[in-house]
Amino acid sequence: MQRIAATICTYNRYNVLAKAIESVRNQTLSKDQYKILIIDNSPDYEKAKKVQQEYHDPPFLIYHIERIPGLSNARNVAAKLCETEFIAYLDDDAIACPEWLEKIVQGFDQFGTDAAVLGGRVDPMWEIERPSWLDDTLLSYVSVVNWGGEMRVAKPDEWFAGANISFRTQDILDNGGFDVSLGRIGGGTSLMSNEEIHLLDQIKSKGKLTIYAPEAQVDHLVEKKRLNHAWFRKRVAWQAVSDYQMDSEKAIEMARSGWNFLLEYFFGLPPKERTIRGLFYDTDDPKQFREQLWVLSTFTTMLLAGFNGVEK
Known part of the structure; x- marks a missing residue:
């Protein structure tokens, strides 16, 4: 039975998408326990259709083209489509370690049904050398996450990055999903964020647990265009x-x-x-x-x- 959907929401990033998909194809978790779900939010519908033909292979890999723009909407669409107990979101410019899904499922099972959210470590892949002016305290802006230690209930000040965050699917649906007034829309003109924080606040207000699982690790591209x-x-x-x-x-x-x-x-x-x-x-x-x-x-x-x- 497919328990978890490895989900990649993408917007016109076909140059990096292939590596992200490849990383979730080759997981240590048994293939009968997971599926891959791609939500393509790109503006060129005809190009998206061509890419869809390369990857669409249900029931293991489902490539869905979503015409309504916005990352929050794409994530909500994925939660409604996945039909799995858990859903794991991976950025299209990230590469999951082979044990990623195995450690996520292990974390949810270990902490029981009150565990609603799980975040993992996010290590940077620097496209160019890290600038000398980039202080460690600013790394959160490029989604670097490393709280150290072992798998545990997250502390109140330990946040997760959307590049590597998983949910018990029903908790997304029960809390109205990601707020579509928050989060990115399009190619980066707007850098609205906080859609994960808003949803997590709602979930935690109901007494649910958030889990930090450092071994559910991904590498995330930090592009040259951001390092200025x-x-x-x-x-x-x-x-x-x-x-x-x-x-x-x-x-x-x-x-x-x-x-x-x-x-x-x-x-x-x-x-x-x-x-x-x-x-x-x-x-x-x-x-x-x-x-x-x-x-x-x-x-x-x-x-x-x-x-x-x-x-x-």
Whole structure:
């Protein structure tokens, strides 16, 4: 009986999709216990149809073309189609280790029916050398996850990345799925996120468990186009928008608490940078760049709030 669906949602990433599919074809979990589900959200329908012909091989591999755009919608479609007890999401630019599905199923079985979500380790595959300004505290923005230790119930501050996250399928359906107002749509113009966080918050509020399983590991591509200051500024600004969309009161409160730091940051800059340039000038100093991103996040949130409540 197929217990788990290894699911890859893709958008016009055929250059990397093949390796992701190959990695889930070659799992140590018995092939009669899992299926592969591809949700193709690409804009070129005719091209998607051609790729579908290469891979569609039901019941083991189902290649579904989804015309409604959006990652959250694609994930919801997968949850409705999979007909399996569990569903494991893998990014189209990630490669699963051979034991990935085996460790996921093992984790759910070990912690019982209260275990609703399981996240695994995500190691980076750097397309180019990691920049010197990229501080460890910023690695979450490129979905690097490594909490160490052994399989366990996750601590409250241990988050999972969408590149490697699994669910008891019914818990997705019972909680309304991924919020389609959050998450990515299209090719990356918008970097909305938090769809996983929003769903996990709902699931955990019902007393369900989230499990961290480090051996359910994947390698995730960090593309060259992301390894520059401009992309990180964009990513942080959209994160602020996502946080505001999910819980505006909490986001505003966080921004207010950082307002004094924002002022201190600007006063500490060289005189010529104490303008709007202070939000986007380039620096190779990891600490200075990290602080710039924090200030940019605070500024974005307060801008969304109309600077309501800021001390004049």
